[in-house]
Amino acid sequence: MKRVLVLGIDGYIGYTLALHLLKNGYEVAGLDNYSRRRWVKKLGGDSLTPIATPRARDQYLRSFENFIDQTSCINLKDYFLISRILDSYRPDTIVHLAEQPSAPYSMLSANACIETQQENTIGTLALLWAIREKCPDAHLIKIGSMGEYGTPNCPIPEGIIPEKCLGTPSLSCPMSGLLFPRQPGSFYHLSKVHDTYNIDFACRTWGIRATDIQQGVVFGCNASSNETELTRFDYDECFGTVINRFCVQALIGTPLTIYGKGTHVRSILPLKDSIQCLNLAIDYPAEPGEYRNLNQYGEYYDINTMATMVMDAAANYDIEPDYQHLESPRTEALRHIYEPINSNLINLGYKPTDDMIGAITELIGNIRPYVTRVIPHTIAPKTQWR
Amino acid sequence: MKRVLVLGIDGYIGYTLALHLLKNGYEVAGLDNYSRRRWVKKLGGDSLTPIATPRARDQYLRSFENFIDQTSCINLKDYFLISRILDSYRPDTIVHLAEQPSAPYSMLSANACIETQQENTIGTLALLWAIREKCPDAHLIKIGSMGEYGTPNCPIPEGIIPEKCLGTPSLSCPMSGLLFPRQPGSFYHLSKVHDTYNIDFACRTWGIRATDIQQGVVFGCNASSNETELTRFDYDECFGTVINRFCVQALIGTPLTIYGKGTHVRSILPLKDSIQCLNLAIDYPAEPGEYRNLNQYGEYYDINTMATMVMDAAANYDIEPDYQHLESPRTEALRHIYEPINSNLINLGYKPTDDMIGAITELIGNIRPYVTRVIPHTIAPKTQWR
Numbered sequence: 001m002k003r004v005l006v007l008g009i010d011g012y013i014g015y016t017l018a019l020h021l022l023k024n025g026y027e028v029a030g031l032d033n034y035s036r037r038r039w040v041k042k043l044g045g046d047s048l049t050p051i052a053t054p055r056a057r058d059q060y061l062r063s064f065e066n067f068i069d070q071t072s073c074i075n076l077k078d079y080f081l082i083s084r085i086l087d088s089y090r091p092d093t094i095v096h097l098a099e100q101p102s103a104p105y106s107m108l109s110a111n112a113c114i115e116t117q118q119e120n121t122i123g124t125l126a127l128l129w130a131i132r133e134k135c136p137d138a139h140l141i142k143i144g145s146m147g148e149y150g151t152p153n154c155p156i157p158e159g160i161i162p163e164k165c166l167g168t169p170s171l172s173c174p175m176s177g178l179l180f181p182r183q184p185g186s187f188y189h190l191s192k193v194h195d196t197y198n199i200d201f202a203c204r205t206w207g208i209r210a211t212d213i214q215q216g217v218v219f220g221c222n223a224s225s226n227e228t229e230l231t232r233f234d235y236d237e238c239f240g241t242v243i244n245r246f247c248v249q250a251l252i253g254t255p256l257t258i259y260g261k262g263t264h265v266r267s268i269l270p271l272k273d274s275i276q277c278l279n280l281a282i283d284y285p286a287e288p289g290e291y292r293n294l295n296q297y298g299e300y301y302d303i304n305t306m307a308t309m310v311m312d313a314a315a316n317y318d319i320e321p322d323y324q325h326l327e328s329p330r331t332e333a334l335r336h337i338y339e340p341i342n343s344n345l346i347n348l349g350y351k352p353t354d355d356m357i358g359a360i361t362e363l364i365g366n367i368r369p370y371v372t373r374v375i376p377h378t379i380a381p382k383t384q385w386r
Numbered sequence: 387m388k389r390v391l392v393l394g395i396d397g398y399i400g401y402t403l404a405l406h407l408l409k410n411g412y413e414v415a416g417l418d419n420y421s422r423r424r425w426v427k428k429l430g431g432d433s434l435t436p437i438a439t440p441r442a443r444d445q446y447l448r449s450f451e452n453f454i455d456q457t458s459c460i461n462l463k464d465y466f467l468i469s470r471i472l473d474s475y476r477p478d479t480i481v482h483l484a485e486q487p488s489a490p491y492s493m494l495s496a497n498a499c500i501e502t503q504q505e506n507t508i509g510t511l512a513l514l515w516a517i518r519e520k521c522p523d524a525h526l527i528k529i530g531s532m533g534e535y536g537t538p539n540c541p542i543p544e545g546i547i548p549e550k551c552l553g554t555p556s557l558s559c560p561m562s563g564l565l566f567p568r569q570p571g572s573f574y575h576l577s578k579v580h581d582t583y584n585i586d587f588a589c590r591t592w593g594i595r596a597t598d599i600q601q602g603v604v605f606g607c608n609a610s611s612n613e614t615e616l617t618r619f620d621y622d623e624c625f626g627t628v629i630n631r632f633c634v635q636a637l638i639g640t641p642l643t644i645y646g647k648g649t650h651v652r653s654i655l656p657l658k659d660s661i662q663c664l665n666l667a668i669d670y671p672a673e674p675g676e677y678r679n680l681n682q683y684g685e686y687y688d689i690n691t692m693a694t695m696v697m698d699a700a701a702n703y704d705i706e707p708d709y710q711h712l713e714s715p716r717t718e719a720l721r722h723i724y725e726p727i728n729s730n731l732i733n734l735g736y737k738p739t740d741d742m743i744g745a746i747t748e749l750i751g752n753i754r755p756y757v758t759r760v761i762p763h764t765i766a767p768k769t770q771w772r
Binding site: 077079110111113114117118121122125126129130133152153154155161165166167168171172173174175176177178179180181182183184186187190193194197198201204205206331385386 | 463465496497499500503504507508511512515516519538539540541547551552553554557558559560561562563564565566567568569570571572573576579580583584587590591592717771772
């Protein structure tokens, strides 16, 4: 069975993925420096779910026979250390989730922005050199973001400009084969674009195999009779994504806050779909030298529609939330074309959930027991893009 | 008169530019941490020209009434320090030449690569935040590289995808307005691509005005009766660019070393043309919020032709150098289309030298007095891309 090294094993997706892989017979090793816990705390927030301590999680992971080991790495940027870890674990697959994941955090201040691009871009760069040195045949799966693309005035292909013109498909595009141009909307998204370019070069030059996943906005929370299995769940201004935040606002009886007119469109998928996709990417690796892009999402909606969906889901619990529009702290196009393609994952076998409102309803049910833990003042946006 | 802050004032172009601006009445301030001197020394090399010490240069610069001040900044990445410097100098224009400039150096090792992207990308990022904070109306001129584009299978526009299709100009391109996709050939060139994306975002989001110069390969050396005015001249594997290196090989009677078949094409310009272009960019700044790209070169040739040009120029000194092909340490396309556009600078008034062989002949004459200073073993390529 494949040996998978999960970088960021203490995170929202990382911990969920590690448990999923362990229960399905994969060998799993992990790495985390718990910076996500620190970042959220620093901003006055906390996971809504009462997640286990690193020590308790470690103990639990070690109760699986197929769990190899995990390390509290000081920093992915430490090339020497990450090389030793790859040398020791010899993974077949490396799932890299160990990045600073918040756009607002990256816009907070010069220091938070510099920290973001240092941790993400320079961290991934050190990882690439370590892979080249220690396990050049390992398959790197790196989580990017659909936000790397921004909202261009044309369909969004999967990473690479296709052979046929995106406007007039009967013609060939003279730029085909080059990376599709990115237009990211924050310094966090820029750090992912920098990763994209660095990884593409490592594949072209060193023959590394990589899957770069442009992921939509993930929502959801696992549920388990064993609380040690709970993953973290953030809803604050920086680390809470839109549907997760809306669900918390519904539960505490405050209006769902829509930034700006709410006409901007984003692609979304439930946490369990994200895990399904990552599992597919692990099972069907990129070829040596291949830089493969997967646009990973289920459906896309504008933010107003997402608010309505959360309101519909909340009605199942007799909750009737209101909504309100806030002046947008961000700079984004109000009305735009949005036609992303996700056929690569569909071709690998991805079966997107066919019941988004059901998935949101399940989410509300899963987090409802923890509603007294909400820290309301962390929700309102304070970080301005301009 | 405009006040220009030259970042990297001790460098090859930086020092030449500072002297040119001082002699033409501009107010000049500077910043350098002398890392270029250290990098070259660390690899066993030295400037061919006997450049003055930092102290002697400082004394000389201060002899100009219109020289403001200079700082030996520890690091551009130090946001706090660079903010204080901008606050104190209040420049109208910032010419940013303070990056690690060598592609081979960035491929030497994990550490050299990480250092390159840290110094360049994170340094420029800190600078952008400092500009936003302290002098948001200042015009940032940043030196990128024609190598950011690589060798795509189509004409190379100036930074941005144009309205008309690059293949069928009667059609509109659905991607027009987006950044033209980059395909850089080293981690150094990648650091410049990351800069490109970060600067473009800062212009779009904060309204900063920037000119990003995609510069061809510069060659040449200034000459002066005052040796304190001599700029540095590198010819080693890492910091020597192709024509400068060929000229040194011709002078010491060793064959000009052509990497691979020599059929790959590069754009070039003499040092004095680079100064002319930078002066134009200073005089005609980008508009607030504008991210302007200038492809800065005079002509382009394949490497074999450049070797022949150097041989022709050397003949003026009765030198008859030989040439030899070495296995290429790099990974680059052998035969490719190369159609870069440089009309933005031409429209600003750039008059490229009409006598490239004359410029090379002048170069050989300028460096000839220093031929006994050559350290021959630093010339051969030892850094492998793969």
